[in-house]
Amino acid sequence: xxxxxxxxxxxxxxxxKELGNKTPLEAAKTPNLDKLAREGICGVMHTLGFGLRPGSxxxxxxxxGYDPKEYYHGRGxxxxxxxxxxxRPGDIAFRGNMGTVDENLVVKDxxxxxxxDTTPYAKALDGIEIDGVKFIVKxxxxxxxxxxxxxxxxxxxxxxxxxxxxDVKVHEAKALDNSKEARFTANVLNKFLVKAHGILKNxxxxxxxxxxxxxxxxxxxxxxxxxxxxxxSFEKRYGLKAACIAGAGLYKGVARILxxxxxxxxxxxxxxxxNIESKFKTAVKALxxxxxxxxxxKAADSLAExxxxxxxxxxxxxxxxxxxxxxxxxxxxxxxxxxxxxxCALKTHSGDPVPLLMNGPGVRVDDIKEFxxxxxxxxxxxxxxxxxxxxxxxxxxxKAPLVGA
Amino acid sequence: xxxxxxxxxxxxxxxxKELGNKTPLEAAKTPNLDKLAREGICGVMHTLGFGLRPGSxxxxxxxxGYDPKEYYHGRGxxxxxxxxxxxRPGDIAFRGNMGTVDENLVVKDxxxxxxxDTTPYAKALDGIEIDGVKFIVKxxxxxxxxxxxxxxxxxxxxxxxxxxxxDVKVHEAKALDNSKEARFTANVLNKFLVKAHGILKNxxxxxxxxxxxxxxxxxxxxxxxxxxxxxxSFEKRYGLKAACIAGAGLYKGVARILxxxxxxxxxxxxxxxxNIESKFKTAVKALxxxxxxxxxxKAADSLAExxxxxxxxxxxxxxxxxxxxxxxxxxxxxxxxxxxxxxCALKTHSGDPVPLLMNGPGVRVDDIKEFxxxxxxxxxxxxxxxxxxxxxxxxxxxKAPLVGA
Numbered sequence: 087x088x089x090x091x092x093x094x095x096x097x098x099x100x101x102x103k104e105l106g107n108k109t110p111l112e113a114a115k116t117p118n119l120d121k122l123a124r125e126g127i128c129g130v131m132h133t134l135g136f137g138l139r140p141g142s143x144x145x146x147x148x149x150x151g152y153d154p155k156e157y158y159h160g161r162g163x164x165x166x167x168x169x170x171x172x173x174r175p176g177d178i179a180f181r182g183n184m185g186t187v188d189e190n191l192v193v194k195d196x197x198x199x200x201x202x203d204t205t206p207y208a209k210a211l212d213g214i215e216i217d218g219v220k221f222i223v224k225x226x227x228x229x230x231x232x233x234x235x236x237x238x239x240x241x242x243x244x245x246x247x248x249x250x251x252x253d254v255k256v257h258e259a260k261a262l263d264n265s266k267e268a269r270f271t272a273n274v275l276n277k278f279l280v281k282a283h284g285i286l287k288n289x290x291x292x293x294x295x296x297x298x299x300x301x302x303x304x305x306x307x308x309x310x311x312x313x314x315x316x317x318x319s320f321e322k323r324y325g326l327k328a329a330c331i332a333g334a335g336l337y338k339g340v341a342r343i344l345x346x347x348x349x350x351x352x353x354x355x356x357x358x359x360x361n362i363e364s365k366f367k368t369a370v371k372a373l374x375x376x377x378x379x380x381x382x383x384k385a386a387d388s389l390a391e392x393x394x395x396x397x398x399x400x401x402x403x404x405x406x407x408x409x410x411x412x413x414x415x416x417x418x419x420x421x422x423x424x425x426x427x428x429x430c431a432l433k434t435h436s437g438d439p440v441p442l443l444m445n446g447p448g449v450r451v452d453d454i455k456e457f458x459x460x461x462x463x464x465x466x467x468x469x470x471x472x473x474x475x476x477x478x479x480x481x482x483x484x485k486a487p488l489v490g491a
Numbered sequence: 492x493x494x495x496x497x498x499x500x501x502x503x504x505x506x507x508k509e510l511g512n513k514t515p516l517e518a519a520k521t522p523n524l525d526k527l528a529r530e531g532i533c534g535v536m537h538t539l540g541f542g543l544r545p546g547s548x549x550x551x552x553x554x555x556g557y558d559p560k561e562y563y564h565g566r567g568x569x570x571x572x573x574x575x576x577x578x579r580p581g582d583i584a585f586r587g588n589m590g591t592v593d594e595n596l597v598v599k600d601x602x603x604x605x606x607x608d609t610t611p612y613a614k615a616l617d618g619i620e621i622d623g624v625k626f627i628v629k630x631x632x633x634x635x636x637x638x639x640x641x642x643x644x645x646x647x648x649x650x651x652x653x654x655x656x657x658d659v660k661v662h663e664a665k666a667l668d669n670s671k672e673a674r675f676t677a678n679v680l681n682k683f684l685v686k687a688h689g690i691l692k693n694x695x696x697x698x699x700x701x702x703x704x705x706x707x708x709x710x711x712x713x714x715x716x717x718x719x720x721x722x723x724s725f726e727k728r729y730g731l732k733a734a735c736i737a738g739a740g741l742y743k744g745v746a747r748i749l750x751x752x753x754x755x756x757x758x759x760x761x762x763x764x765x766n767i768e769s770k771f772k773t774a775v776k777a778l779x780x781x782x783x784x785x786x787x788x789k790a791a792d793s794l795a796e797x798x799x800x801x802x803x804x805x806x807x808x809x810x811x812x813x814x815x816x817x818x819x820x821x822x823x824x825x826x827x828x829x830x831x832x833x834x835c836a837l838k839t840h841s842g843d844p845v846p847l848l849m850n851g852p853g854v855r856v857d858d859i860k861e862f863x864x865x866x867x868x869x870x871x872x873x874x875x876x877x878x879x880x881x882x883x884x885x886x887x888x889x890k891a892p893l894v895g896a
Contacts, residue, residue, distance in 0.1 A: 100853045107856070134894055136875055137882030141895025154895060161896040310896060431853065435893060437886030438855065460855055460871060469873040 129467025160312015534872025565717015
């Protein structure tokens with residue numbers, strides 16, 4: 087038996103007056119998801135635990151059965167892995183933006199006018215070595231870059247040089263503990279950022295941007311220092327050959343760190359215009375090569391973060407249309423859920439549980455007729471935690487080890 | 492967004508034949524609580540965990556998010572704090588009664604005829620020093636006193652001198668482990684109790700009682716040795732300025748140890764005659780000064796401990812009448828629950844879960860129409876643990892920290 091797990095980012099919501107006190111999912115017309123729910127079993131999932139407000143990174147780790155307390159040490163590594171950097175034990179990784187500073191190093195634009203391609207910027211900085219530490223710099227999507235420090239004696243216990251706000255001077259990285267390693271790491275990073283600024287100021291691409299009246303990408307703003315724990319692969323842990331279909335970097339990164347293969351789906355963008363049908367079709371096709379396919383669908387979250395409940399509802403209807411591809415598959419467990427709730431009213435993640443449906447041979451079909459937050463709370467799976475999802479999946483597909491004898 | 496948390500002590504119960512197999516809460520007419528439930532979300536709470544039988548002290552600590560495993564080291568400190576003693580690290584605190592013994596130190600009345608005011612008794616003993624240990628003795632309500640030992644090298648690992656029964660000689664405190672500190676503490680306490688008995692025997696107030704034919708308060712019966720853990724304040728922990736409105740000592744004590752302010756409400760007694768409406772009105776008024784108001788309502792528990800299911804039902808109707816004050820508040824989360832179940836049939840605490848309702852902007856209103864134990868078990872919150880309530884409250888009021896990024 088195979089598994090397709092669809093994580094609809096930020097799918098959960100709270101009742102919205104303008105939708106007749108329904109959530110976007112409850113208000114959306116979702117005949118395919120409803121059919122999967124009706125012929126399956128539903129529940130709600132508290133990804134990190136009751137009331138806890140999950141980040142996207144910790145939420146995904148929990149869903150895959152990797153306790154964030156053990157396997158989460160900052161977002162940087164997941165972002166870096168997501169843009170294709172293979173991390174090694176001891177590496178320190180950061181999320182980075184190309185930003186714009188003035189002559190006094192005061193931040194004027196945290197995204198340098200939303201530069202569309204950081205390839206020449208990353209190339210100019212990639213491979214620099216300082217005090218025995220090599221800097222790996224790779225372009226991400228848009229204005230984003232991934233930055234990795236590789237060398238002996240490094241620590242992730244340093245503060246963010248990115249001040250996270252405008253009209254403030256860039257910060258110096260500072261050690262967050264008294265260790266030699268943290269002080270060394272902060273010191274080397276600070277030297278690198280000064281050197282990088284010197285290189286970026288004189289970069290041909292920036293001269294061009296200034297000529298065109300655009301803010302130059304003249305400063306590398308890095309944040310979220312982290313390292314990768316020694317992480318057993320998903321395949322080793324569960325005996326399931328797994329692949330990921332995702333548009334956005336972070337989710338590819340989580341999958342890569344868990345040793346999942348990445349599969350490209352035509353038209354997958356991580357944006358509302360993404361081709362979900364293509365992702366689902368690609369997944370179904372890949373079932374002959376893989377046991378477990380993780381599909382990430384991003385935009386419900388982004389739309390909710392803009393407070394766009396109408397857009398979120400419509401995007402959910404788009405997911406539903408594509409979900410026709412998942413109805414009636416043989417010998418396949420379909421799991422549809424979210425990493426966290428993003429209420430349109432709050433425009434950010436909340437700790438409310440997410441809806442969950444499991445459809446496949448052998449599940450104890452309950453009497454939930456429509457897929458939605460409040461219906462799912464009455465479902466046969468009850469309330470589960472994120473770390474309980476993988477054991478439940480293994481149980482249904484017949485791969486759970488016997489505990490005891 | 493503000494929060495009012497109402498803890499109705501011992502509110503939960505079991506079906507009672509004489510009430511048509513309903514619980515007192517189910518049998519009571521509670522239009523206001525029902526309205527709050529109907530327009531909110533319900534669940535049941537296992538204060539300490541499934542089937543565990545909570546004390547009032549451990550239950551309250553759990554509800555406020557302080558794991559009793561870490562923060563509970565005996566009831567004494569909470570009782571002592573409740574009568575206004577500020578405890579310091581290293582203090583050992585006891586619950587105390589003024590009791591009556593005969594000439595052979597055999598207990599004849601554990602409450603000395605329910606003495607109504609222990610002020611002269613406490614005054615006569617307060618401040619005595621023995622072997623470098625100072626005894627602080629303060630009057631509680633009725634026949635109760637709080638006793639604190641202050642000095643270096645003390646331990647709470649000693650047995651109760653109070654024999655907890657009649658017609659038995661008072662006990663000597665004994666060390667419960669082999670430490671020097673426990674032996675020292677038991678020894679000093681025993682010396683003090685002998686000295687105290689000598690003083691009390693000759694107390695003017697006791698001569699008066701004997702003259703009136705009342706049993707004298709001639710022995711200090713102490714029990715429940717405990718110390719206070721280093722406890723971070725509620726405000727520090729959650730960023731919420733908090734206050735407590737309670738009639739009974741223990742609850743004031745828990746609140747004081749968590750750094751909550753105490754607010755007096757006219758007519759709050761901790762007894763069935765208490766003015767609940769005054770407590771709720773006082774809470775609503777205090778919302779302009781505080782983020783979080785904890786209201787404790789005691790008598791449902793006391794009535795259940797007397798097996799008085801009719802009285803419990805009527806008291807619940809009194810709570811309901813007063814709860815009109817809590818209906819329709821703006822930008823306020825109302826949480827109504829209990830610390831534990833006290834079945835009238837058992838006359839003591841049980842481990843059955845307690846009903847829980849949360850009413851306020853943003854909650855996923857479920858389809859529970861009436862507030863009651865069995866309805867709540869079908870509610871949208873499902874089954875939660877006491878330690879999960881504060882995370883859920885923080886989530887709803889938008890104060891939950893993001894875990895991850």
